[in-house]
Amino acid sequence: MHRSSIRTTRGDIKTLIKDAQDMFHEAALSTGEKAEDLRIKGAQLLDSAVVKAQNAQAVAVETSKEIAATTDDYVQEHPWHAVVVSATVGLLFGLIISRK
Template structure:
């Protein structure tokens, strides 16, 4: 998922949740039919936010599995390259940690 799509979904989620919170606050000050309408709209917004969150989670899981499969294939095809990369990363992390 491109970074722009992730930012868009994140912003959409924040907006949906903020709108739902505003509706619930307003509904708490109103009574009767108006309050019921506001609560219903708020619940609809929250349902939309949950649906987007589930879609994002499913997509992230799918991308994670694809990345893991790609790494597995790479390691099986080029094991010494993988060992060299891992050693290099370990060296860099070790140097960074030892500086603190």
């Protein structure tokens, strides 16, 4: 999932939740049938936000599986390159930590 897609999804979810909160607040101030309609609309907005969040999670999981599979393939094809890269990253990380 690209950063712009993540930002868009996050913005959509925040907007849906804010709209739902506004409707619940307005429903609390209203009475009768109007209040019930606002509560129903608010619940629908929250349900929509949950669905969007679940879809974003599914895409993130699928993308991470693809990345893991690609990494595994690379390591299987180039084991010594993977060892050298891992050792270099570990050494640099160790140096950075030891300075603090």
